[in-house]
Amino acid sequence: MGKNPGKVSVPEGGCLQKFYSKITPQFLFGALLLLIGSLNICYLWQTQGECIDLVLTDKDFYFMDFFNHIFYVREPKNVYDVDYNACFPPLAYMMYWALGKCLALDAVAMNDAPSLSSYALLLYVIYNVAMGILFYNSIERLIRQKGFGTGHIRGIALAILSSGVYILSILWIGNAALIACILLMRAMELRQRPDRRSQEMALVFIAMAAGFKIYPAIFGILYIKEKRYREAGRLVLYGVLMFFVPFVFFGGSHGLVRMLKNQAQLHAGISYYSWKSIRSTWNQIDFKFLHFHMPVIGTILTICYAAVAFTVAWLTKVEWKRLYLLCSLMVIVPAWSGSYTPIYFSIPLILFLCGERKEKNDYMYALLFAGMFCFFVWNTPAITNITGDISYVVRYLSIYGMCFLLVVEGMWQTGKELARRRYESKSSLQK
Secondary structure, eight states: SSSOOOOOOOOOHHHHHHHHOOOHHHHHHHHHHHHHHHHHHHHHHHHTTTTTTOOOOOHHHTTTTHHHHHHHHHGGGGGSSSOOTTTOHHHHHHHHHHTTTTGGGOOOTTTHHHHHHHHHHHHHHHHHHHHHHHHHHHHHHHHHHOOOOOOHHHHHHHHHHHHHHIIIIHHHOOTTHHHHHHHHHHHHHTTTTHHHHHHHHHHHHHHHHHHHHHHGGGGGGGHHTTTTTHHHHHHHHHHHHHGGGGGGGGGGHHHHHHHHHHHHHHHHSOOOOOSHHHHHHHHHHHHIHHHHHHHHHHHHHHHHHHHHHHHHHHHHOOOOHHHHHHHHHHHHHHSOOOGGGGGGGHHHHHHTTTTOOOOOOHHHHHHHHHHOOOOOOOOHHHHHHHHHHHHHHHHHHHHHHHHHHHHHHHHHHHHHHHHHHHHHHHHHOOO
């Protein structure tokens, strides 16, 4: 697999045969990102940066998913009483409390980016340098675990670190989803190692990721699917410890109740102008075009997708497809989902690019992955008024397109497998 990752079964035929032999899905993905990135850099130069005004419209909220949580935890015992957006598990607030101790009390104000002190901004730079190093290291380790070397590592890491989701969402907003992604990436690499210590650390990293963002707990299903029940049990134990024990420092039982109420209040909100979750996408379409005024339909669609995606993820035999569907449950299923959550798709992307591509569908998958991770600085007021900036439009159309294809493909394959088993059963009975 490591010697020829781009190998595709070549059908008979002139021009089509040449295309399949020369243009691999991996090459298509890289070429699209390079082309789109180059065009957007040229446009950035041409407009001298003014084009960013139509892309990053909320100019007073930059970095605030980082600094708001530092502000909330100034009084650790009352962290969940400050604002309903204080909704992270307490393990995350241990980090924010430690970072906040490096700043003066007046260096940060809630939802007030222009008032950030120069020392606060320097802390943010240092934090992101450290996160960038850890992220690159996690990418490198996962790629090496799949048997690939420096060339693949640099190319894939460059694609992810220069993507729109990383630059225009992770860095711009400053959400801790990047930390959860790093931990999950390390867990996916360690869980494949034969030694007991690495496998145990994988469990700890998944529990820590859930301790930061809750949703990564869904990755525990991998152990149940593989019938590694003892490890699944220890994962639950680690998760419980990392979720509940830190509440000792953050309000105890009162803090737990307040956090749950904050989560409920956050997810009860309706976001009409967003592609970021199934429910908010339905609300946007309904509000703008259909005028049914029935948000319950968005909830029903969410439940249906979650059930189908979970089932297909359980049944599929392809690792990157299973991980993509599990990541989709963290990205588009929560009612409130940020533009930074698609960073989780870095994990299935790496596995996709490091696999041996044999099917024609892989070209469509490569195209959709390119749409998720491309970088746009071009936008128009017409697009902004209807759907938000074009980066979000392309990103989420690609995400929903991939979800649809994988679900349909999974259901089709399952149906074929059931029909085959039924036929074999009848044949054996007749004999």
